[in-house]
Structures are given as C-alpha cells and as structure tokens.
Amino acid sequence: xxxxxFYGQGLPYRKLGNLKGHLxxxxxxxxxxxxxxxxxxxxxxxxxxxxxxxxxxxxSALLYDTINQAKAGHRLNMNTFTLLYAxxxxxxxxNEIIPALEAGQVVLADRYMYTAFxxxxxxxxxxxxxxxLFGFALIPDLxxxxxxxxxxxxxxxxxxxxxxxxxxxxxxxxxxxxxxxFRNYQRRMIREFNAMxxxxxxxxxxxxxxxxxxxxxxxxxxxxxxxxxxxAPAAARANGSAPDNPSPxxxxx
Amino acid sequence: METRTSPHPxxxxxxxxxGIDGSGKSTQxxxxxxxxxxxxxxxxxxxxxxxxxxxxxxRRAKRKNLLTPTTFSLLHAxxxxxxxxYQIMPxxxxxxxxLCDRYVYTAFxxxxxxxxDPSWVRQIYTLAPRPDLTLYFRVxxxxxxxRILRNRQKLKYYEAGMDLGLAREATxxxxxxxxxxxxxxxxxVEEFGLRVIEAQQEITQQQLLVRSLVEEVLRDIRPxxxxxxxxxxxxxxxxxxxxxx
Numbered sequence: 001x002x003x004x005x006f007y008g009q010g011l012p013y014r015k016l017g018n019l020k021g022h023l024x025x026x027x028x029x030x031x032x033x034x035x036x037x038x039x040x041x042x043x044x045x046x047x048x049x050x051x052x053x054x055x056x057x058x059x060s061a062l063l064y065d066t067i068n069q070a071k072a073g074h075r076l077n078m079n080t081f082t083l084l085y086a087x088x089x090x091x092x093x094x095n096e097i098i099p100a101l102e103a104g105q106v107v108l109a110d111r112y113m114y115t116a117f118x119x120x121x122x123x124x125x126x127x128x129x130x131x132x133l134f135g136f137a138l139i140p141d142l143x144x145x146x147x148x149x150x151x152x153x154x155x156x157x158x159x160x161x162x163x164x165x166x167x168x169x170x171x172x173x174x175x176x177x178x179x180x181x182f183r184n185y186q187r188r189m190i191r192e193f194n195a196m197x198x199x200x201x202x203x204x205x206x207x208x209x210x211x212x213x214x215x216x217x218x219x220x221x222x223x224x225x226x227x228x229x230x231x232a233p234a235a236a237r238a239n240g241s242a243p244d245n246p247s248p249x250x251x252x253x
Numbered sequence: 254m255e256t257r258t259s260p261h262p263x264x265x266x267x268x269x270x271x272g273i274d275g276s277g278k279s280t281q282x283x284x285x286x287x288x289x290x291x292x293x294x295x296x297x298x299x300x301x302x303x304x305x306x307x308x309x310x311x312r313r314a315k316r317k318n319l320l321t322p323t324t325f326s327l328l329h330a331x332x333x334x335x336x337x338x339y340q341i342m343p344x345x346x347x348x349x350x351x352l353c354d355r356y357v358y359t360a361f362x363x364x365x366x367x368x369x370d371p372s373w374v375r376q377i378y379t380l381a382p383r384p385d386l387t388l389y390f391r392v393x394x395x396x397x398x399x400r401i402l403r404n405r406q407k408l409k410y411y412e413a414g415m416d417l418g419l420a421r422e423a424t425x426x427x428x429x430x431x432x433x434x435x436x437x438x439x440x441x442v443e444e445f446g447l448r449v450i451e452a453q454q455e456i457t458q459q460q461l462l463v464r465s466l467v468e469e470v471l472r473d474i475r476p477x478x479x480x481x482x483x484x485x486x487x488x489x490x491x492x493x494x495x496x497x498x
Contacts, residue, residue, distance in 0.1 A: 013322050013368025062319055066310040076306070077338040079380055083331035084307075090323045132376035136323050 001101060001141055002228075007113070008135020011094065021051075021101035022225060023138060025112035026218075028146030029189045030167040031157040032207050033214065037146070038108050040215050041222065045106050050226070053100040057111035060091035071166060078123040085116045086133050093138065101138075106226070113137045114200065118192035122185065123172055142225050144218055145202035147194070150187045152208045157182065261382035265345035266470055269356040271438070272390035273431050274412050275397030276452045277459070281390065282354050284460050285467060289350060293476030297344040299336050301355035307332035315411060322367035325411070329360060330377050337380060345382065350471065357381045358389075358445065362437035366430065367417060386470045388463060389442060390452035394428050394435070 001019045026034045038054055045052045058067045067084055070076045076084070089112075100107050113134040120130040148156075157163050165171070168178050169185025197204055205217045261267065268285075270278040282298075289296045302308055311328050314320050320328070344351050357378040364374045401408065408423045410416065414430025415423060441447055448466060450459055 009370035009373045011321075011323060012370050062314055062324060063310060065313075066306060070306055076335060080307075080331050080334040080338070083327055083334055083377075087324050087327040087331060090321070090327055091319075094321045094323065129376070129379060132373070133327075135370070135373050135376075 001138075003139075003141075005139045006135070007137040007139055008132065010138075011136055014094070014098075016098065017102040019098070019101040020104035021106060022142075023097065023101060023107045023109065023140040024222060024225065025109040025114070025140040025143045026146065027112060027114050027143055027193065027202065028148065028207060029118075029153065029186055029193060031153060031160055032146045032148050033156070033211065034110055034146060036211065037215055037218055038110055041108060041218060044219060045222075048226075051100070051103065051105035053096060053105050053107045055092050055096050055100075055107055055109045057109075057115060058085070058088050060088040061095070062091040063088040078120055078125045079129075081123075082116055082120045082125060082130050082133065085119075089113060089116070089134070090136055093136070097138070106222075109140065112140060112143065114143070114193070114196050114202075117196065118189050121192050122169065122188045142221065143200060143202045144221060145193065145197050145204045146207035146214070147197070147204050148190065148207040150183055150190060153186055153190075154183065259383065260385070261345065263342075263345040263382070264348040265351060266386075266474060267341070267345055267351050267353065267382060267384040268467060268470065269353045269358075269384040269387040270390065271355060271358045271362075271387060271447060272392060272452060273397055273434055273438070275400040276390035276392040277400065277456070278388070278390040278452070279354055280456065281388075281450075281459055281463055282352055284456075285463055286352055288464060289352075289467070289471075294471065294474065295344075295349040295477065296352060297340065297349050298352045298354070299340040300353070301359055302329060302332050304332045304335040304339075307335055318410060318416065320411070320416065322364065322369050322416075325367065325416075326360060326364040326369050326374055326377075329364075333357070333360070333378070334380060342382075348474075350474065353384070356384060356387065358387065358438070358441050358447065361441055362434045365437050366433035367414070386466060387445065387447045388450050388466065389438060389447040390450050390459075391435075391438070392452040394431055396453055397431065398424065398427060 001021065001023060004016065004019050026038060028034055035056075042052050042054060058064065063084060067088060070081070070084060097107050097109065116134065117127065117130055121127050157167070163178050163182045165178075167186070168174070168182035169188075170178065170181050172185065173181075174185040174188070175181030175183070196202065203221050205214055205221070207214060270282045272278040279300075286296060286298055302311060307328060311332065314324070314328065341351055341353065360374055360378060361371070365371045401412075408427050413423045413427040414433075415426050417426075417430060419429040420426040438447075442449060450462060452459065
C-alpha cells in the first residue's frame with residue numbers, strides 16, 4: 001500500500017510490517033454481481049503473477065457460524081448485528097488481510113466497512129456510532145463501487161437466488177410484502193452507497209452493463225493501481241462510468 | 254459522553270458491581286440480590302458475557318485462543334448489546350431493580366489493558382445508560398490470586414492475560430496483566446465516579462456498606478405490597494439496621 005492509513009484509531013497494539021500488497025474493496029448492494037466479478041478478477045490477477053486473497057464479508061473463521069445462527073434466529077437488534085459484522089471484519093483484517101498485504105498480495109475484499117455503514121443507517125442506527133466502531137479499519141487503496149438502480153436490480157435478484165428475508169429488509173418493516181420491502185430497502189441501501197461514493201471517493205462502475213464490460217472496467221482501474229498510475233475518482237467517472245443519477249440504462253457507448 | 258454525564262430517564266434502577274477476578278464482587282452481588290428480593294423489590298440480574306448466542310462464539314474462540322485485543326473487545330460488546338436490549342433495558346423501563354455483574358467499565362479497564370485505544374472502546378459503549386450506582390471492589394493482586402486459586406486448579410488463559418505474552422508462567426502473567434487492569438480501574442474511579450469498596454475487608458462488613466449504599470439509591474422505589482406487609486410483621490434483620498449510614 002502506498003499510503004497506510006486507518007479510518008480511526010487503528011490497531012495501537014499491533015506492529016505493522018511493510019504492507020507491500022494492495023487492498024482493493026469491491027462494494028455495492030446485494031445481487032449487484034460483486035462475487036461474480038471477483039471470481040473473474042482472481043485468475044486474471046494470478047495470470048499476471050500476483051498472489052490474490054479474496055476476503056469475504058461475514059466469512060471469518062471466528063464468526064461465520066455465529067452470524068448465520070443469529071440470522072436464523074431473527075432475534076438480534078441492529079447494534080448487536082453491527083458489532084458482529086465489526087468483529088468478523090476485525091478478525092479478517094488482522095488474520096487474513098494484513099498478513100496478505102505484508103506478504104505483498106493483492107487483497108480483494110468482497111464488501112468492506114461501507115456495507116456496515118449503509119446497513120446500519122438503513123436500519124435507523126446512529127451513523128456516528130457505527131463509524132466510530134470501525135476506527136480500526138485500514139483505508140483501502142481503491143474502492144470499486146458497483147452502482148446500480150433498483151429497477152435494474154430487481155430482475156437480477158429474481159433470476160439469481162430470489163429475494164431473501166434479510167436482503168429485502170423484512171426485519172425492518174420496509175413494505176407490506178417481500179417485493180415491496182425489497183424495492184424500498186434496496187432503494188435506501190443504494191442511496192446510502194451513492195452518498196458514500198462522494199464522501200469516500202469510491203471509483204464508480206456502472207453495474208447495469210453487461211458483465212464483460214463491467215469486468216473490463218474493473219480490470220482497467222485495478223491495472224492502473226498496480227502500475228502505480230494515479231487515478232482521481234472524478235476522472236474515472238468522466239471516463240464512462242455511471243452518472244450520479246442513473247437515468248435510462250447506459251447501453252454500451 | 255452520555256454514559257458519564259446524564260442520568261438515565263427510566264423508572265427502574267441500575268446497580269453495577271465491578272472489579273477484577275477474585276475481588277469478591279459476585280459474592281457481594283449475590284448477597285445483595287437475596288436481600289433485595291426479601292425486602293420485596295422486583296430484581297433482575299445479568300452478568301458479563303452471558304447472552305446465549307454471543308457467549309457460545311466467545312467460548313469457541315477462547316478455546317482456540319483465536320482472539321486479538323480488538324475482536325476480544327468487539328465480541329464482548331456484542332454480548333453486551335444483546336443483553337442490553339433484552340435483559341437490561343426492558344426491566345429498567347419497567348421500573349425494576351437491575352443488578353449487573355460487570356458493566357462497561359470492565360471493557361474500559363480490560364480492553365485498554367490489552368492495548369486497544371481508550372477513546373475507541375468508550376465510543377462503542379455510548380449505547381449504555383449510566384448506572385445509578387457502581388460499586389468497585391478494589392483488591393490487592395495477591396489476595397485476588399489467592400481467592401481464585403483456592404477455588405480452582407488453574408487460571409484461565411485470557412483472565413491471566415496469556416494472549417499478551419507478558420510472561421510464560423500463568424501466575425506471573427496474571428500479576429502483570431491484572432495490575433494493568435487495576436491501574437485502568439483506578440483511572441475509571443475518577444472519570445466515572447465509581448464507589449470504591451475495599452475488598453480485603455470481611456464479607457459481612459462489605460455487605461453492610463453495600464446495602465446502605467443501595468438503600469440510598471432505592472429510596473424512591475416501592476417494593477411489592479405483599480412483601481411490605483410481611484416485612485412489617487417480622488423483626489427487621491440486624492443486617493439491614495446496621496446497614497444504615
């Protein structure tokens with residue numbers, strides 16, 4: 001990493017080695033295609049000789065079972081959930097992400113703390129609290145934001161795994177039925193992500209396009225980072241990424 | 254910070270005991286609990302690290318020694334948040350007396366002794382209402398060690414701070430780690446106005462002081478009527494009389 005910075009207080013008790021690798025977060029709402037894109041990025045990076053670590057949200061050795069049990073039980077309040085997300089993230093950060101960066105790998109993080117920010121805000125939690133909580137997080141070299149609008153997201157969710165209870169915000173009373181709840185909740189999530197795209201200088205990629213085109217965009221941004229080419233988020237947006245207010249689907253240029 | 258400055262607006266009362274392992278705080282809280290129930294109070298009790306879901310995760314993680322100072326801190330906060338919403342807030346809102354064996358100050362003392370940032374851990378616990386009374390049982394290290402080892406063969410890994418690598422031998426590690434925790438508690442006494450009880454005194458003597466302090470806090474709380482009548486019929490116990498300041 002060129003610039004090792006923490007979001008807040010960091011990990012005061014931990015001596016960091018030289019973080020030679022690169023930390024790239026892929027963000028975006030549920031069903032937007034993050035994992036599919038990452039699966040294709042990995043062999044591409046490996047072919048170029050990079051070691052790659054894919055660090056996935058809620059997949060820490062420590063918390064994976066607990067979070068699933070909690071979801072099955074439907075009994076946790078939002079603060080407890082946010083704390084479990086933070087624990088999972090901290091575990092992966094300290095035991096997976098930082099060691100990989102010290103070993104010079106490219107770390108692709110499938111979701112990052114911004115997901116927790118968006119969710120806890122959509123649940124009505126105090127945003128200052130969840131942000132303070134993630135003060136131990138490393139700031140990524142690059143945050144790639146897969147941006148979509150809710151109308152384009154709906155068919156994708158339905159053709160994929162279907163609308164699930166949590167991704168529809170059913171626990172929050174966002175609508176009278178699953179479909180309505182999904183639309184309202186995801187619209188809210190997307191609004192939160194869009195707001196953070198400005199605040200945290202995400203590099204936005206239009207996720208309504210064909211998967212190959214999205215992949216090409218992602219590779220271009222990652223390629224620039226690995227080659228040490230500076231990229232201003234604003235410039236990236238002007239280069240044909242999604243506009244801030246998605247209007248008619250951006251068909252290929 | 255809210256936890257420090259503003260009293261909570263709820264009709265119940267929140268009473269907390271704090272102190273390192275072996276300080277005798279749980280013994281004192283059990284005696285207090287029994288007395289309050291006998292006096293006719295509606296009492297709820299909750300202890301650190303006891304929510305169903307999170308405790309299991311903590312136990313698994315501790316068994317494998319998987320925790321870093323940050324995940325140790327966050328998991329305990331998750332346990333606390335869960336108990337806060339189910340076991341602390343509803344009875345407090347419903348006018349009960351809530352007894353907590355350890356509260357946010359345990360995190361402030363222990364997690365900071367493990368090396369996390371003091372302001373970070375305080376921010377996490379801004380969710381918590383300020384207790385009406387926090388009793389801190391102050392104990393010298395050697396006495397705490399004595400008490401623990403009288404009941405158990407071995408010190409626990411995290412209790413002794415073995416995760417920090419301060420010493421290879423558990424007893425020595427306990428001394429070094431818990432001394433740090435004591436130093437943090439000493440700061441908290443000032444910062445949050447904890448009420449110090451010298452925990453090397455006799456059990457009964459401590460309990461008398463505890464009851465008199467609690468009685469003051471509960472002055473406006475009406476115990477159950479049925480018990481009130483019974484209490485009138487039976488002679489006041491020597492304990493509660495002597496407990497008057």
